Amino acid sequence: MSGAAQPRLSRAEFIALMGMIFATVAFSIDAMLPALPEIAAALTPAAPNLAQLVLTSFVLGLGVGTLFTGPLSDTFGRKPVMLGGAALYVTGAVLAWAAPSLELLLAARLLQGLGAAGPRVVATAIIRDLYSGRQMAQIVSFAMLIFTIFPAVAPMIGAAIIWGFGWRAIFLAFLAFSVVSVGWLMLRQPETLPPDARRPFRLAPLRAALAETLRLRQMQLSILVQTLVFGILFGTISSIQPIFDETYGRADSFPYWFALIAAVAAPAAPINGTLVVRLGMRPLVRRALATQMAGSVAVATLLAKGALGPAEFWVVFLWSCTVFALAGFTIGNLNALALEPLGHIAGMAASVMGALATVGGAALGALIGQFFDGTPLPLVASAAALSATGALVMRWMPRDPA
16 A cells, blocks of 8 residues: 555545545436436427437546546645536536526536546545555445446436426536535545645646656556447447337336446446455456457347347346446456556546546447447447457556556
8 A cells, every 4th residue: 555644534434435426427427317308308409319418518528627637636636626626517517507508508518527527537546545456446446336326326316306396406416416525525535645745737747747657558558448448338328218218118217227227237346346356457357348248249149130039128138237337347447457557646647547538438439329220239239349359458458466
């Protein structure tokens, strides 16, 4: 372990706090899913598909903001940048709540994404300040249990808010969530980057840190593999509601099915946290991607042959669970692999990895979503191709430290 000498939170409280901060992104995306038809009817009735930009504009802001928040936290400390990001996020939530047009709503969501980059990146840097190697991977895995619970409940929370108060009230829920999570951190978590470990915010040192980050082979490979995993995940999130609605006629019950998918997948993160100390990060990522590839190839083959019959819905449901479980077995491990030798510039490293993987994954996910043809086959086949590529790339990943 490494890091500052301040008194630490208990392990349980620290994991709960980091998990809640990680969940900001999941809550901000998944709670919007039930609101898309309402937003389309209110702001863009002539082109309802444009309502989906409420999701992608947030992800775009997140990807762009991720590039800057890490270096800023390396210079000014973790907590000030976390607070600044929360201020942007809350401002974006208020503007989205009041937005009279789709264009202004998308601009507000972009601002929200920029703000959400603060909690997302700085939380990773805080963990790296205090833990390293397999211990870091274990902490991230347990924190991601909370992260994976929110996709289970977020659509139901969004649906309940819409039913009781209208779709605009969802943005007030985002505001409340940020106030609670970041307020908890500001009150309870000591600053993890002491002044003597901070780096000047000047072009030459930033350029040197960026070059050091991108030169590292395991960072390059981790970014590529995480991009592929995000592509599978974002592609599934983009396509899953049309699949449940148009393919299987379950639009009304979609929030409950989505919750069940997330709940079934949730144990992946703590299982990974238990196994990673014994088996290592690299082997777990390789096995997870190989398993996803094999399962996706099998399901895609059966779908193409029309061999599933009445069982098709349940097979696709279970396959969807494996996509969310894949995130639990890969993302934390890839972050730990990439950041292990870069603790002295953890903020920059987390920013570069997060920005490139998020933007690349969002682009892949949007492309996958455009292939939707009324069946789940394009999504499953795309997941097979991306997971196969990821498993191949992992063959060149350096072995992780003990």
